[in-house]
Amino acid sequence: MESLVSEGLSCHPQQGEASPCCQLSVKILEARNLFWTDLLSEADPYVVLRLPTASAITFKTKTVSNSSHPIWNETFSFRIQRQVKNILELKVYDADVVTEDDALFTVLFDTIEVNPGKPIRKTFSLNPQGQEELYVEFHAEEISDSPEHLITNNVLVTRELSCLTVQVDKKGSTAAVTEGDELELTLKGSYEDTQSSTLGSAMADSFLFHYITAQETEMRGYLKSLAVDGEGEGSPGKNLTVPLKYLPMGEEMAVAVPAPEATALRLKLRTNSCSEKLAVRLGFGLCDEEHAFLKKRKQVVAKALKRVLQLEHELQEDEVPVIGVMAIGGGARAMTSLYGHLSALKKLDLLDCVTYISGTSGSTWTLASLYQDPDWSQQDLEKPISHAREHMTKSKLDAFSLGSMRGYQQELRQRAEEGRTPSFVDLWALVLEFLLHGKVNEHRLSEQRASLEQGQNPLPLYLGLNVKENNLETLDFKEWVEFSPYEIGFLKYGAFIPSELFGSEFFMGRLMKKLPESRICFLEGLWSNIFSVNLMDAWYDLTSSAETWKQHIRDKTRNIEKEPPGSQKTSWIEMSWLEPRTALTQGLQGLLTGRPLHHQCHNFLRGLHLHQDYCGQRNFRTWGDFQLDSDPSQLTPLQPQLCLVDAAYFINTSCPLLLRTGRSPDLILSFGYSLNSPFEALEQMETYCRGQGIPFPRVELSHEERLQPKECHFFSDPDCPEAPTVLHFPLVNLSFREHSAPGVKRSPEELAGGQVDLTGFLSPYSLANMTYNGDDFDRLLYLSAYNVQNNQGEILRALRTALKHRKQRQP
Structure with a gap:
């Protein structure tokens, strides 16, 4: 795509031009020669993937127990904007039951190397002095629908934003809550990140989150003080998770935050294009x-x-x-x-x-x-x-x-x-x-x-x-x-x-x-x-x-x-x-x-x-x-x-x-x-x-x-x-x-x-x-x-x- 701002010297950049996104697939194949990572036993390795410009979610492979040659063959998908610098971070960990997991290696990979329609396989030598290696396959395909409108000076890029409105449905909710109960909503990667409100007559009627439209993320919600015996906060059975990519633009969706005794706190979700104008020149x-x-x-x-x-x-x-x-x-x-x-x-x-x-x-x-x-x-x-x-x-x-x-x-x-x-x-x-x-x-x-x-x-x-x-x-x-x-x-x-x-x-x-x-x-x-x-x-x-x-x-x-x-x-x-x-x-x-x-x-x-x-x-x-x-x-x-x-x-x-x-x-x-x-x-x-x-x-x-x-x-x-x-x-x-x-x-x-x-x-x-x-x-x-x-x-x-x-x- 041609530069949107000639030489980066324009006083005011042009209006955003459409730029298509790509779907990037990352297949973690295997690692070899992880011999020295654990003194008492073989390693219990797993890989964590982070691509913050594409997803606010951190992905993780399964853990392979007692293996110096773990094989995963797991595939993860990211929606990337190729006009943006996308650096994929791959971290190899050694799981430990007693202490915190050890971070063994970090690999940083620029996804620009992956051309659409041309899969590549990379071998990362994890240690310059050793034999440790990580094998990964990459594949990208251009997405023709829903291109992004970007504004850039060729150094920084602004991307499209969406607004997620969360309305509390007091009439449709069946949860028996007290004024001490608290609803907490989290949208990683958004401006607001986490918002909470104490329930009861004075609780907030709605929440608003701003997030990058093309970025894959999810909203999580739970009732904090209803968590008992460790089953509330952090427990998948008590949490609400809504992937925003399944939420149609401009349409309302009703969801329920789980609560004890088969009751629920109902929420109405709607996402729209962000109307805020660019304030940074x-x-x-x-x-x-x-x-x-x-x-x-x-x-x-x-x-x-x-x-x-x-x-x-x-x-x-x-x-x-x-x-x-x-x-x-x-x-x-x-x-x-x-x-x-x-x-x-x-x-x-x-x-x-x-x-x-x-x-x-x-x-x-x-x-x-x-x-x-x-x-x-x-x-x-x-x-x-x-x-x-x-x-x-x-x-x-x-x-x-x-x-x-x-x-x-x-x-x-x-x-x-x-x-x-x-x-x-x-x-x-x-x-x-x-x-x-x-x-x-x-x-x-x-x-x-x-x-x-x-x-x-x-x-x-x-x-x-x-x-x-x-x-x-x-x-x-x-x-x-x-x-x-x-x-x-x-x-x-x-x-x-x-x-x-x-x-x-x-x-x-x-x-x-x-x-x-x-x-x-x-x-x-x-x-x-x-x-x-x-x-x-x-x-x-x-x-x-x-x-x-x-x-x-x-x-x-x-x-x-x-x-x-x-x-x-x-x-x-x-x-x-x-x-x-x-x-x-x-x-x-x-x-x-x-x-x-x-x-x-x-x-x-x-x-x-x-x-x-x-x-x-x-x-x-x-x-x-x-x-x-x-x-x-x-x-x-x-x-x-x-x-x-x-x-x-x-x-x-x-x-x-x-x-x-x-x-x-x-x-x-x-x-x-x-x-x-x-x-x-x-x-x-x-x-x-x-x-x-x-x-x-x-x-x-x-x-x-x-x-x-x-x-x-x-x-x-x-x-x-x-x-x-x-x-x-x-x-x-x-x-x-x-x-x-x-x-x-x-x-x-x-x-x-x-x-x-x-x-x-x-x-x-x-x-x-x-x-x-x-x-x-x-x-x-x-x-x-x-x-x-x-x-x-x-x-x-x-x-x-x-x-x-x-x-x-x-x-």
């Missing part, structure tokens, strides 16, 4: 709202460039360069410095030349505050800076007073009632709000759209990082998450939702439960979430150097270069042999990689399936986490929750947002706020881009520049016209020591104002410090502003280069 391009903003913003930028560069002619729309401000993190130091940098750009009449401002961690605090005013960049920044100074220099003890803690507790309780899981990170967000504002701030991210309606301000972009909650350190798995006033989404998967829906519950791209939009402070807590660290991350941070980081990334990049994604045969995940892990090793790994203070929020990718060719798509970035990215079961769409942390866990930069497909910056003003590593984030970004194939200039520095960084560094790559020019401003104190303004020398009485301690052990600008005295705040603010103003000539030269760069990039 699939596409790697920019959304319509951003395109509309860019059209307006280019008019502002064109006028500003004509003024500051004294151009003789008006710039046409396609001649206007894209200029981005990139700010890194660094707590209160980053927040204060960014205020200084932006105020300097404003004084130089350069702020209107900027299209985007991106931030992470502490720099997001500045942006979140500024964008509460729809016209902030058109006004003097004295008022927001004065507000920041007031709260940075005040005592922070009130943030932890009894009254404040009660207020935090009340709000966390309210969030729990709304359907969110409160965490320590939420508490940090509320404390941070008090530290930065001294009161509750009702502003929300979506409200920042008012700042963009006329293109009057640059578009703010905020960066987060999604990681694994447990079992992995951050360098082994991380995914960029973009936050803007318009949308929030994953750059890796090309999936976005309106910003006001973040935190709500989704399933298969549909909005299932809308929650109130969180106040901006809770997002600031996520963007600067330094608490979801695990021991492996902490140890790496303490012991590694910049070269260690770069070597780690280069190693992974080389692996990709040897075998590029998408170049593998269809059997790239044909067989995987996994040894059982002991409880000790599992516990140790959990201790090292668990995140005890991690934040959880609902995953808006939940339920979405991976496209059959997702790994080969150029927008799906696989170089860094290749082993996990090749296994769909390890990826984010299968996780119920997101675990978002500070992006500095990987690279302390917000640059990936500016380099996203469709933005194509010509010039990036890079503001670094590191005290000890002025070029580390920039060099890491270059390494990252090289591994990803993203155009980025070489960060080449002389020995002298490394020892004594300048106020401004110019980086470009004439051999790569697609790469932006980068103007980097590290946090240094050079001529500011002797100059109060560009070209204005300090008097002897003013020299103290130029002494800004950026490197000392007792520097007031350490990451952990959230309280400055007035002089320290002013010195850092003025230093940052001065460094920009003192390099006005370099910025103007870079702007002229950006104009030429934009012309060169035109077709």
Whole structure:
């Protein structure tokens, strides 16, 4: 089937196209040479089959007792969608009467190898060092009736949903129930999974389940408290099981939940097509709202460039360069410095030349505050800076007073009632709000759209990082998450939702439960979430150097270069042999990689399936986490929750947002706020881009520049016209020591104002410090502003280069 979205770059995917399903038959034949699995006797093996993209039901063969050469010859059937990545999991177990059954081996098989009408037989060698083998036959036939309508960006796939309504027939029921009895209904693979209701006059009249139409599943029901002597819960004789494939669409069916003494609780079932529209946008391009903003913003930028560069002619729309401000993190130091940098750009009449401002961690605090005013960049920044100074220099003890803690507790309780899981990170967000504002701030991210309606301000972009909650350190798995006033989404998967829906519950791209939009402070807590660290991350941070980081990334990049994604045969995940892990090793790994203070929020990718060719798509970035990215079961769409942390866990930069497909910056003003590593984030970004194939200039520095960084560094790559020019401003104190303004020398009485301690052990600008005295705040603010103003000539030269760069990039 042709791609439904050309190049995966469409803002909005086309309407779903029909795609037929296939019936896959899996015949488990036999296994051989299972000699070593049991020390006291021969194995009692059986095989468990799971194909979650096709069936919510787990299948199991019979158990063959005392056999090293078990023969099963059992066939299982799955209805599969071939546009989806279908990975069949076969697990060989050894049954044990006394202890839990031992999982001996796991085989993962990509069903794309099975072509319709062409049966194949596979021999899986279970142990690379041994002789154990599993024999399986596969056969597929295309189903011509009832094709599925799919929507995809060639990485993710949304499938058709159906709604099952279960109505309790109180009149037709004969069961003698009490108010303490409870009806429990389960539909595995559905959004709701399990629902229950206490019987009696107040019991729910109906239940609703959302499930994938083509997926084979079944509804189970039983009366919980009527189970006696172990014959109720879990007993087939007391359970109701209804395979949904036998339930005609739109027709009502009456069934009975068994109860004691030949009585029954009657239910009426009806299944219909799901009417919920797609709420997740699939596409790697920019959304319509951003395109509309860019059209307006280019008019502002064109006028500003004509003024500051004294151009003789008006710039046409396609001649206007894209200029981005990139700010890194660094707590209160980053927040204060960014205020200084932006105020300097404003004084130089350069702020209107900027299209985007991106931030992470502490720099997001500045942006979140500024964008509460729809016209902030058109006004003097004295008022927001004065507000920041007031709260940075005040005592922070009130943030932890009894009254404040009660207020935090009340709000966390309210969030729990709304359907969110409160965490320590939420508490940090509320404390941070008090530290930065001294009161509750009702502003929300979506409200920042008012700042963009006329293109009057640059578009703010905020960066987060999604990681694994447990079992992995951050360098082994991380995914960029973009936050803007318009949308929030994953750059890796090309999936976005309106910003006001973040935190709500989704399933298969549909909005299932809308929650109130969180106040901006809770997002600031996520963007600067330094608490979801695990021991492996902490140890790496303490012991590694910049070269260690770069070597780690280069190693992974080389692996990709040897075998590029998408170049593998269809059997790239044909067989995987996994040894059982002991409880000790599992516990140790959990201790090292668990995140005890991690934040959880609902995953808006939940339920979405991976496209059959997702790994080969150029927008799906696989170089860094290749082993996990090749296994769909390890990826984010299968996780119920997101675990978002500070992006500095990987690279302390917000640059990936500016380099996203469709933005194509010509010039990036890079503001670094590191005290000890002025070029580390920039060099890491270059390494990252090289591994990803993203155009980025070489960060080449002389020995002298490394020892004594300048106020401004110019980086470009004439051999790569697609790469932006980068103007980097590290946090240094050079001529500011002797100059109060560009070209204005300090008097002897003013020299103290130029002494800004950026490197000392007792520097007031350490990451952990959230309280400055007035002089320290002013010195850092003025230093940052001065460094920009003192390099006005370099910025103007870079702007002229950006104009030429934009012309060169035109077709």
